[in-house]
Amino acid sequence: DVKVTQSSRYLVKRTGEKVFLECVQDMDHENMFWYRQDPGLGLRLIYFSYDVKMKEKGDIPEGYSVSREKKERFSLILESASTNQTSMYLCASGATGAYNSPLHFGNGTRLTVT
Amino acid sequence: GDSVTQMEGPVTLSEEAFLTINCTYTATGYPSLFWYVQYPGEGLQLLLKATKADDKGSNKGFEATYRKETTSFHLEKGSVQVSDSAVYFCALSDRNQAGTALIFGKGTTLSVSS
Numbered sequence: 442d443v444k445v446t447q448s449s450r451y452l453v454k455r456t457g458e459k460v461f462l463e464c465v466q467d468m469d470h471e472n473m474f475w476y477r478q479d480p481g482l483g484l485r486l487i488y489f490s491y492d493v494k495m496k497e498k499g500d501i502p503e504g505y506s507v508s509r510e511k512k513e514r515f516s517l518i519l520e521s522a523s524t525n526q527t528s529m530y531l532c533a534s535g536a537t538g539a540y541n542s543p544l545h546f547g548n549g550t551r552l553t554v555t
Numbered sequence: 556g557d558s559v560t561q562m563e564g565p566v567t568l569s570e571e572a573f574l575t576i577n578c579t580y581t582a583t584g585y586p587s588l589f590w591y592v593q594y595p596g597e598g599l600q601l602l603l604k605a606t607k608a609d610d611k612g613s614n615k616g617f618e619a620t621y622r623k624e625t626t627s628f629h630l631e632k633g634s635v636q637v638s639d640s641a642v643y644f645c646a647l648s649d650r651n652q653a654g655t656a657l658i659f660g661k662g663t664t665l666s667v668s669s
Binding site for chain 2: 547
């Protein structure tokens with residue numbers, strides 16, 4: 442089975458801190474994604490990547506950046522955490538051709554910024 | 556742009572009741588359609604999918620038929636169980652936008668009581 446592992450289940454950070462959320466997948470998928478999940482808003486795409494060192498902005502990239510130095514790892518970076526970034530963050534991976542291939546999700550990182 | 560609209564919850568049912576969760580979509584191309592489920596404390600997992608008009612996806616007693624004429628992909632189950640309590644997300648991926656990430660609806664919470 443495909444496994445997508447997010448490094449932390451829960452994180453508590455202070456306003457202004459730089460925060461790293463890590464995601465690793467073990468199925469050699471080309472595509473990786475970071476979503477944010479909030480009640481009443483569903484999942485919103487932050488950033489995605491189709492190849493090493495490649496990134497594309499999603500719907501809500503402001504305040505975030507990403508890094509993909511290796512195919513299996515996709516990191517989400519909050520340059521200066523703010524309270525409105527308190528949320529559940531979900532990482533996903535998928536094979537090329539997303540129109541037919543499902544995404545595989547990690548269990549999420551619940552981030553609280555105080 | 557492409558979008559997915561699903562009925563708002565929560566949906567509360569008794570065990571063995573019939574379930575329908577409505578989902579409609581807007582897309583410029585020829586989307587593939589998905590239902591994902593998120594059990595408490597977990598990430599999303601694929602429930603079923605359909606890749607072309609009139610296809611029926613099915614899994615674990617759930618079904619959904621891709622209706623191009625009504626741009627709909629409603630989720631149904633004939634007899635729900637307590638273990639079906641979860642959040643259900645409808646999603647699409649547009650085949651004409653190769654590599655585009657999935658677009659999700661806002662999710663519908665289902666609560667089944669015994």
